[in-house]
Amino acid sequence: MSAQGRGPTGRELRVLPALAAGPVDMPFPILSWSEDFTHDLDWNEHSHPYHELLWNERGASKAVVGARVWTVTPTLGLWMPAGTLHSGSAAAGTRCRASLFGFDAVAPISPTPVAVEITPLLRLLLERLADAGLPARSRELTEAMVLDVLTPSPHELLLKMPTSELLRPIADAVMTDPADRRGLAEWASLLGVSARTISRAFNAETGTSFARWVAAVRAQHAVELLTRGWPVEVVAERVGYRSASAFGAAFRRTTGLTPGAFRAP
Structure with missing residues (x-):
């Protein structure tokens, strides 16, 4: 659950808890989330029990871990390991996407945040997993393909402050x-x-x-x-x-x- 409000600049603020890495009850090994933002938005420093692959269908957003700032786009995503404290922001008009990987269901591609190229194939596979009605066997095969092509990118939009x-x-x-x-x-x-x-x-x-x-x-x-x-x-x-x-x-x-x-x- 997240709390919402307005910061002093009028930006929407979402407050999420800091949760330790660990297994949680998930209907599938890889879940999908997406949202269109109509206001500029900030997230507080928080963490999830599952791994995340952050990317955008439209627009750019930022993820911050300590003094490091990554820019996330439709072509460059970010792998966020479970339990990693991070904050973030997104501009109005951004459509954010995230794939959530069960902690005990997949081996992490990296123990630290790392950029991931969102290739046309990976994007197609992730969008297929967003279909809640996908047959079980098709979902299993698609998840296996995602894990096969999901690799760190040699490129990243990273800034150390x-x-x-x-x-x-x-x-x-x-x-x-x-x-x-x-x-x-x-x-x-x-x-x-x-x-x-x-x-x-x-x-x-x-x-x-x-x-x-x-x-x-x-x-x-x-x-x-x-x-x-x-x-x-x-x-x-x-x-x-x-x-x-x-x-x-x-x-x-x-x-x-x-x-x-x-x-x-």
């Missing part, structure tokens, strides 16, 4: 406006430290450089706009690139995919 007081102003500014073009020298002058100090802090807290972290923020924001049908040229400008070609090259370096992979159908 810095948490120190030093980097928080930078992170807040770039998350609010991905087109912010201030570089290390400008931030160093503004914060009264050396550019080397900021660079070292980013590497220590996020495992990547300042420039690559900014590129990851821009890629995640771009995906949200692309899945809503925004033209690539407009998205490029909105996330801080001077041309669609420069945006496309940076996006491919960051994600391993082209912007077209996330365009709304």
